[in-house]
């Protein structure tokens with residue numbers, strides 16, 4: 247077992263990465279999530295998970311000095327890579343020129359500010375994400391029509407994405423992602439696979455968007471569902487009735503008694519109100535949203 251684990255690492259990338267950073271006098275910036283992959287074995291695995299062909303255009307957020315980017319460009323038709331850090335962008339730009347690579351489009355910007363039309367040039371996403379933007383960038387991905395995404399997140403975040411109803415990690419994130427994408431755990435990556443070593447473990451997951459959006463009917467749009475999730479999940483171990491009352495401001499009620507009386511006077515809500523949030527599936531939250539909407543907001 248131990249020797250297998252050791253075979254699962256190959257740090258040949260470490261010297262190359264350190265040399266590039268040293269040559270340009272770069273000190274990596276923790277605030278930008280700059281932990282660079284130095285494990286060649288894990289790099290190969292991540293790229294293989296994406297099953298890339300010459301028809302694929304790959305979106306990469308945070309290419310850094312090109313650790314994944316250059317390998318991706320050898321397999322894909324094109325790579326669109328968005329790097330926020332100007333100095334790091336320049337290093338990668340220079341590498342691409344020196345190696346005469348013509349199929350990487352490199353953009354120097356905050357990925358959260360880049361138009362979705364730029365994202366949608368790609369059909370696959372492969373990224374070792376900057377963890378500080380995990381949530382907004384994941385929701386941004388879900389605004390366009392891609393085939394699959396292979397993404398690295400902080401392990402705890404990945405666990406919250408994957409968690410099912412009743413799990414201790416079941417969260418607003420799990421409930422929000424549930425109707426939009428299927429999520430598969432692929433691999434764990436330990437801090438030794440990066441420089442500098444992060445204080446957290448990482449996981450690689452695969453997202454496959456769910457394209458049938460009929461679950462959000464005219465009656466209940468996604469915003470209503472999202473609002474109810476925002477109200478429920480800060481109190482996920484409480485019963486729905488108490489969670490809603492505690493989150494009355496989110497629901498637009500300042501008076502506790504008015505909201506409590508409204509909820510208690512609605513027989514159709516009765517069976518929901520006594521359930522614990524953590525035991526309520528996304529389908530049930532959707533049903534609750536449908537019922538509660540006319541009661542709370544007319």
Ligand SMILES: C[S@@+](CC[C@H](N)C(=O)[O-])C[C@H]1O[C@@H](n2cnc3c(N)ncnc32)[C@H](O)[C@@H]1O
Pocket residue numbers: 278279280281282283284307308309310311312313314328329330331334355356357358374375376377379
């Ligand atoms: C975890 S590192 C990954 C680097 C490289 N892909 C690797 O695997 O070694 C994340 C990269 O994202 C960049 N970054 C951070 N915030 C960003 C943002 N909002 N938009 C685009 N790039 C960002 C950082 O500068 C850093 O280079």
